[in-house]
Amino acid sequence: MPEFVLDIQNLRKEFGANVAVRGLSLQVQRSEVFGFLGPNGAGKTTSIKMLLGLIAPTSGTASLLGAPLGDRAARARIGFLPEHFRFHDWLSAQEFLTVHGQLYGMPPATLARRIPELLDRVGLMPFKNKQLRTYSKGMLQRVGLAQALLNNPELVFLDEPTSGLDPVGRRLVRDIIHELRAQGAAVFLNSHLLSEVEITCDRVAFIKHGEVVRVSDLKTLAEGETSVSIRACGLTPEIAAGLAQWGRDIRLDSDAGRLQTLTLAISAEEALPVINQYLVAHGVQVYALTPQRLSLEELFIQIVGTDGGL
Amino acid sequence: MATFIIMRLTFREAVRRKIVLAALLLGLAFLVFYSLGFYFIITNMQGMPAGAASVLARTEAYNFLFMAGMYAVTFLSIVMAALISADTLAGEIGTGTIQTLVTKPVRRAEIVLGKWLGFGGLLALYLMLMAGGITASVWLQCHYLADNWLAGIGLIYLESLIIMTFTLMCSSMLSTLATGGVVFGLYGLAFIGGWVEQFGSFVTTFGRPGGTQGLEAAHAAVNVGIVSSLIFPVEVMWKRAAYEMTTPLLRSVGFSPFSAPSVPSLLMIVYAAVYLVVTLVVAVRRFSQRDL
Numbered sequence: 001m002p003e004f005v006l007d008i009q010n011l012r013k014e015f016g017a018n019v020a021v022r023g024l025s026l027q028v029q030r031s032e033v034f035g036f037l038g039p040n041g042a043g044k045t046t047s048i049k050m051l052l053g054l055i056a057p058t059s060g061t062a063s064l065l066g067a068p069l070g071d072r073a074a075r076a077r078i079g080f081l082p083e084h085f086r087f088h089d090w091l092s093a094q095e096f097l098t099v100h101g102q103l104y105g106m107p108p109a110t111l112a113r114r115i116p117e118l119l120d121r122v123g124l125m126p127f128k129n130k131q132l133r134t135y136s137k138g139m140l141q142r143v144g145l146a147q148a149l150l151n152n153p154e155l156v157f158l159d160e161p162t163s164g165l166d167p168v169g170r171r172l173v174r175d176i177i178h179e180l181r182a183q184g185a186a187v188f189l190n191s192h193l194l195s196e197v198e199i200t201c202d203r204v205a206f207i208k209h210g211e212v213v214r215v216s217d218l219k220t221l222a223e224g225e226t227s228v229s230i231r232a233c234g235l236t237p238e239i240a241a242g243l244a245q246w247g248r249d250i251r252l253d254s255d256a257g258r259l260q261t262l263t264l265a266i267s268a269e270e271a272l273p274v275i276n277q278y279l280v281a282h283g284v285q286v287y288a289l290t291p292q293r294l295s296l297e298e299l300f301i302q303i304v305g306t307d308g309g310l
Numbered sequence: 311m312a313t314f315i316i317m318r319l320t321f322r323e324a325v326r327r328k329i330v331l332a333a334l335l336l337g338l339a340f341l342v343f344y345s346l347g348f349y350f351i352i353t354n355m356q357g358m359p360a361g362a363a364s365v366l367a368r369t370e371a372y373n374f375l376f377m378a379g380m381y382a383v384t385f386l387s388i389v390m391a392a393l394i395s396a397d398t399l400a401g402e403i404g405t406g407t408i409q410t411l412v413t414k415p416v417r418r419a420e421i422v423l424g425k426w427l428g429f430g431g432l433l434a435l436y437l438m439l440m441a442g443g444i445t446a447s448v449w450l451q452c453h454y455l456a457d458n459w460l461a462g463i464g465l466i467y468l469e470s471l472i473i474m475t476f477t478l479m480c481s482s483m484l485s486t487l488a489t490g491g492v493v494f495g496l497y498g499l500a501f502i503g504g505w506v507e508q509f510g511s512f513v514t515t516f517g518r519p520g521g522t523q524g525l526e527a528a529h530a531a532v533n534v535g536i537v538s539s540l541i542f543p544v545e546v547m548w549k550r551a552a553y554e555m556t557t558p559l560l561r562s563v564g565f566s567p568f569s570a571p572s573v574p575s576l577l578m579i580v581y582a583a584v585y586l587v588v589t590l591v592v593a594v595r596r597f598s599q600r601d602l
Contacts, residue, residue: 082406082409086407
């Protein structure tokens with residue numbers, strides 16, 4: 001069993017003079033939900049297409065489930081939901097899943113069991129015999145998701161899986177991703193909905209101009225960037241300056257009547273009780289001490305910048 | 311295995327998108343019109359005096375009407391071949407439909423071959439209906455069966471296969487509209503080349519209007535036709551089919567409204583078959599190597 005289900009080494013794609021992906025390197029482990037974040041035009045979809053053998057890389061290598069890029073046998077263990085996907089809309093959901101299951105090489109008996117199971121899971125059982133052309137955007141997204149899960153994949157690529165979905169649909173996708181992780185599968189998620197990524201992903205890579213700018217564990221990333229807001233009485237600039245041993249970016253607003261507000265950024269939540277003790281020991285009356293994690297969106301802007309990468 | 315899944319999918323698409331229904335209904339309408347026309351003409355001929363000369367004239371008339379029908383069917387099958395296959399790869403690449411297919415554990419070649427077999431089957435059914443219908447209509451009405459009719463229909467089928475395969479090849483690298491433009495443009499080239507050749511060979515066989523200079527021009531015209539046949543060996547397949555199916559009399563004279571005095575050789579049929587295979591190989595290779 002390979003150590004990584006996905007191991008990308010310096011993958012590069014040029015379209016003429018335009019470099020879409022500059023040199024992508026990253027690894028994804030089993031049972032991991034990996035978020036792939038970046039502004040429009042950062043090369044996310046191009047990267048996914050290279051990994052799935054849709055386009056040939058100019059240079060670099062990657063292994064999926066231990067097999068080199070383009071290995072057919074490995075594709076039987078991979079699921080894929082493309083962005084803006086279109087299917088043969090003259091098929092019914094049942095027929096569509098049957099065809100794709102056959103292309104996966106799944107035997108009829110397995111398909112007869114698996115298809116109703118999946119249709120039920122994505123809530124399309126009552127519409128299984130209707131042609132896809134009659135489906136709404138959200139229903140198509142659901143049937144596409146079912147298609148990506150047909151073969152019980154060990155590695156699933158989801159390119160914007162929640163686009164076009166209502167909150168119920170988004171929750172369904174989230175639950176399915178959690179189930180996949182619980183079953184030991186790895187999920188490679190490309191999404192612009194950072195709130196979704198924040199809830200579902202274990203790790204994220206920030207991509208800009210076709211390169212990984214940073215790969216971060218979402219938990220430590222958020223912890224590492226905690227901002228603390230303190231509402232108290234009796235704060236002096238000297239006391240505030242003394243907090244520098246635990247945090248940075250210290251700011252004291254002194255004009256708000258009796259209560260004062262002090263904010264600072266700390267690198268670990270363990271500092272919170274120590275800060276409290278320090279303030280109390282210096283005669284400060286603490287009314288509130290609130291850690292505020294930076295949202296992923298704030299981090300995204302911080303790391304990728306506001307130029308949109310265009 | 312995947313080849314047959316894609317082949318079945320191609321069939322199902324033709325049925326679901328009402329292509330089969332339209333071809334069937336309009337094909338039947340065509341056969342009804344043809345049969346009625348044939349009936350009126352042969353009813354008109356019943357006043358002809360009896361005798362050996364009359365039998366010969368009748369045979370020539372039946373054959374002429376049969377060939378006229380086959381000529382129309384050939385043209386219809388060419389159009390059908392180009393229309394059903396022009397959008398298949400280009401369209402699915404354009405919409406992204408192809409992405410969930412090629413990321414399955416299948417070879418891209420299997421997808422192209424599956425579609426090719428599907429279209430080949432559909433064209434076979436279409437020709438069976440149309441060419442078979444004409445042959446049956448003529449036989450039922452006057453018990454006339456053209457010489458080598460099966461070989462003739464086979465050649466027409468080969469022609470439609472070449473058009474379809476060439477269209478599929480273009481569709482693997484161009485947009486749908488560009489594919490249609492290239493295929494019909496080339497067909498036009500082959501068509502006019504065929505007529506230039508027919509004119510040239512008529513002059514070289516029957517007349518010497520312009521002396522030596524005119525004869526050279528006529529030979530050049532024949533060569534233009536041969537070159538156009540080498541570029542796109544489609545019209546030449548019909549010319550050979552017409553030669554096969556025409557009456558012994560016209561074949562010995564070497565000229566009929568539907569065929570040139572210079573009969574396309576068997577080597578040209580071999581060339582066309584090789585052309586078909588090469589075109590299919592190029593289609594597979596181009597589709598296998600391109601970014602999707």
